[in-house]
Amino acid sequence: MSSGKPTGADDGRGDKRFETLSVTYGEEPDLSGGVGDVTSPIHLASTYAVDGIDMDTALEDLDPDEDEFLYTRLSNPTRHAVEKRVAALEGGDHAMAFASGTSAIVSTVMAAVEPGDHVVAFEDLYGGTNTMLKELFRDKLNVAVDFVDATDPEEVRAAATDETALLWMETPTNPLLRLCDIEEMAAIADECDALLGVDNTFMGPYFQRPLELGADVVVHSTTKYINGHSDSLGGVAVLSDDDYAQEIGFLQQVGMGNVMAPFDAYMVLRGMKTLPLRMRQHETNAAEVAAYLESHDRVAAVRYPGLESHPQHDLADDQMDGHGGVLSFELDGGLDAVEHFVAALDEFTLAVSLGGVESLIEHPASMTHSPLPAEERAELGITDGLLRVSVGVEHPKDLLADLERGFEAVADAASNGESATDEATETAVGDD
Template identity: 75%
Template sequence: MTDRPGDTDKFETMAVTHAEQPSHDDRAGDVTMPIHLASTFEVGGIDPDISLEDLNPDENQYLYSRLSNPTRHALEKRLAALEGGDYGMAFASGTSAIVATITASVSPGDHVVAFDDLYGGTKTMLKELFRERLDVAVDFVDARDTDSVSDAVRDDTALIWMETPTNPLLRLCDIEAIASIAESVDATLGVDNTFLSPYFQRPLELGADVVVHSTTKYLNGHSDSIGGAAVTSDEELANEIGFLQQVGMGNMLAPFDAFLTLRGLKTLPLRMRQHETNAAEIAAYLDEREGVSTVYYPGLESHPQYDLATRQMDGGGGVVSFELDGGLADVERFVGELDHFALAVSLGGVESLIEHPASMTHSPLTPEEREEIGISDSLLRISVGVEHPRDLLADLESAFEVLD
C-alpha cells in the first residue's frame, strides 16, 4: 500500500529514519535528531566570495536559524521524502504555509480558481487578503465536477487551489484530471493534503505542483505543536516559497516544534492505520444509526465519490462528518453527553475530538455562505483518535440515547 517505485526505503522506514541517521562526524551519535536551539552558528572564517545562497545545510553549513536550522532541515527533508518531492519548507503554521505558497504563485492581476468547500480560514484568506487587498481575482467552484474547474480557468489563471478531502464535508476532487487542466493554462496546482497525510494520498504523484499541510494535524499527531509545510519538486517555486519563509515573511517553524513533528512522524503509519480502522467502524455505525440523516466518509461505499476515493487514495482517513436529525438544541445536548470526544477544533491527534463547524471552524463564513456549501447547524465533524473503537462507539451511543 505504501510502496513507491524507485524508492530505496519504504514509507514506514523513511518516517522513522530519513534525514535523521546518526553521524559521529558532527554530533555525539544521537539516534534521534536533537533540538538545535541556537539562533546563530559559528562560521569557519571570512570568505567574501560566499553568499547566503551558497550555504548548504546538507553539508552542515548554517549561519542563522531563521535561514536554516539543523532540526528544521531534518524535518523538511523527511517531509519532502514522504510526499515524494524534492524540496520541503516548514512554517510556523499551516496558514502561513498556505499564504507563502499562494503568494509565491500569484501576482496582482492574476486569477485563482479554488474549491468552494475549503477550510473556512483558507477561504477567508483568499477573499479578504488576496482578492480584496492584493488585487487577485478568485473564483470558487464546485471542484467535484472537473468540468466546473475547466470552465472557470482563464488565460490569466495562475493558480488552482484544491483541498481533497475537503473540510468538513469530505468532498473529493480528481487531482490527476485537474492537474491536466492546470497544465493546459500553465497554472500551478496546489493541493492541501492535511486530511489524509502522505500515508494515504500523495498529490505530487498525481500531477500537483505543490502540496501543503498543517503539520499540527496528522503529521505531528499529538496536539502539542502548531506548524505547516509546503513540498514541491519545482525548483523555481521552491525558491520563491523558501524566500518568503526565510526573508519575505520570516515565518519558519521553531526548532522545538520541528523536533516534536519529527518525533510524531515516526509513528505516522501506525497512527494512520488505527485512525482509519476506528473511523471506518464509526462511519458504518453512524450510517445505520437512527437519528443520523447523512454520513460523510470517503471510505464508505455510499459516499458519492467512492470510486474516485479508491483510485487516488490509499485509505479513507480518520475524519467522519455527519448530520444529526435534529436542530441546534439537539446538537448541544448530544455533544454535552460525550466523554471520549472532546469538543474542540483541530484534528489528527491521537485523541478523539468533535466539533460543530457552523459555530467553530467555519464561523468566519456568513450563514448564507455556509448554507451555499452545505454546512448546516446540525453538522458535526469527528476527528477519530486511536482509542479502542468499542469505547468510542459506546460513547456515541450514550449520547444518541439522550436524544431517542
C-alpha cells in the same frame, strides 16, 4: 496500504519504503562528534559560528545538507531534518517548514500569484483558507478568486482563464469530505499554464501523494496527522520545481520569516516516527464509527470516503491508499440536538483541529467555519446539525459507546420536551 517507495529525488532514499523513511530519514546519527544521537537534537541556537570571511558565498549558497548554517530563520538543523523527511514521504525534492499550516498556504499562494492574476479554488475549503483567499488575496492584493464546485472538473475548466495562475484544492475537503480528481485538476492546470496546489492535510502522505498525481505543490498543517499528538503547531510545503521552491523559500526565510520553531520541529520529527501506525488505526476506527453512524436512525447522512454511499467512493479508491480518520455527519434535530449530543460525550472532546491520537468532535457552523456568513454556509451544506469527527486511536468499542451516550441524551431531551437553551437558562437562574 501504503508501503511502496515514494517517488521523487533519490538523495539517499534508495529503495526505502514509507514506513522506514518515516522513522529514520533526515536524522541519521552523526558520530563525528563522538555522540551519535539516534534522534535529532533540538538545536535552539539562533545563530552559528562560521569558519571565516568568504566573499564568494551568498546566503542562498549555504547548504544545510553540508552542515552549513548561519542563522536559524534561514535554516536550522532540526527544522531541516523535518523538511528532508516530509519531502521524502511526499516524493518531492524540496520542503519548507513554517510556523503554521496557514503560513504555509499564504506563502505558497503568494509565490504563485501576483496582482492581476486569477485563482480558481474549491468552494468547500477550510474556513480559514476561504477567508484568507478573499480578504487577503482578493481584497488587498488584487488577485481575482473564483470558488467553484471542484467535484465537477468541467466547472473548474469553465472558471479557468488566461489569467489563471493557480488552482487551489483540498481533497477531501473540510468538513464535507468532498473530493476532486487530482489528475484531472493537473490536466486543467496544464491547459491554462497554471500551477496546481493541493492541501493534503486530511489524508497525509501515507494515504495520498498528490505530487505523484500531477500536483505542483502540496501543503500540510503538520499540526494535524504529521505530528499527530496535538502538541505542536506548524505547516509545510512540498514540491519539486526548483524555481517555485526558491520563491516559497524566500518568503519563508526572508519575505515573512515565518519558520517552524526548533522545538516544534523536534516534536514533528518524533510524531512522524509513528505516522504509518497511527494512520492505519485512525482509518480502522473511522470506518467502524462511520458504519455505526450510517446505521443510526438519528443520523440523516454520513460523509466518509470509505463508505460505498459516498458519491465519490470510487475516486477515493483510485487516488488514495486509504480513507483517513475524519468524517462528518448530519444529526437530526438541528442545533438543539447537537448541543445535547456533544454535552453527553466523554471520550470525544469538543474542540477544533484534527489528526491527533485522541478523538475530537467539532461543530463547523459555530467553530471552524463561523467566519463564513450563514447564507454561504447554507449554500455549502454546512448546517447547524453538521458535526465533524476526528477519530482517534482509542478502542473503537469505547468510541461507539460514547456516541451512543450522545444519542441517548438527545432521545431523553426529545422525550422530555427539553431544549439546551432552556437548560442553560435554568442553570443560570439557579446559580444566581
